[in-house]
Amino acid sequence: MASGHRALDLLATLRDRHREPVECLREPADLDRWLGIAGLGTDERARGEDLAAARELRETVNRLVRAVMAERSVDAADVRELNARAVQQPLAPQAGVGLELRWTGSVAAALAAVAREAVELLTDRDRTLIRECAAAPLCSRVYLDRSPGRRRRWCQMEWCGSSSKMQSYRSRRRDKS
Secondary structure (H helix, E strand, O other): OOOOOHHHHHHOOEEOOOOOOEEOOOOHHHHHHHHHHOOOOOOOOOOHHHHHHHHHHHHHHHHHHHHHHOOOOOOHHHHHHHHHHHOOOOOEEEEOOOOOEEEEOOHHHHHHHHHHHHHHHHOOHHHHHEEEOOOOOOOOOEEEOOOHHHOOOOOOHHHHHHHHHHHHHHHHHHHHO
16 A cells, blocks of 8 residues: 555545546446455445445545644544444455455445544554655645654655656756756
């Protein structure tokens, strides 16, 4: 997970948030893919209402995370919404014949797992480690900075770090000319 936390990775399903947002959860199959990548693939396929619920959860978590990063008070309605999603029926772990972990339950249960993880993050001291990529507003990803000295600047060095360093290099070369 690029962000270091599943709830923060959910936020990345709306890309370019600060400029022209690009929705990555366009149809239920997109949600199924994301849940699989996030390690929460279920034996049930997502439906339209699950897709709407995932987007609502994402935006609720986004507002709460952004308030925490800005050291502002959180909105009580957002806290109630997050808590309501977190108490839904949980997924049940199952062992596959190859002893791989599988989940049984609904897509709503998978989203409830993400909501519970968001509750844990936002109520833990780790919330002070939430950062936004230094490439903002070009990148709107947030991540947990667990680097030594807490000096991580980019969501991913391969994505934003390399691009930012190359832009800085080109700018310095232009200034010398």
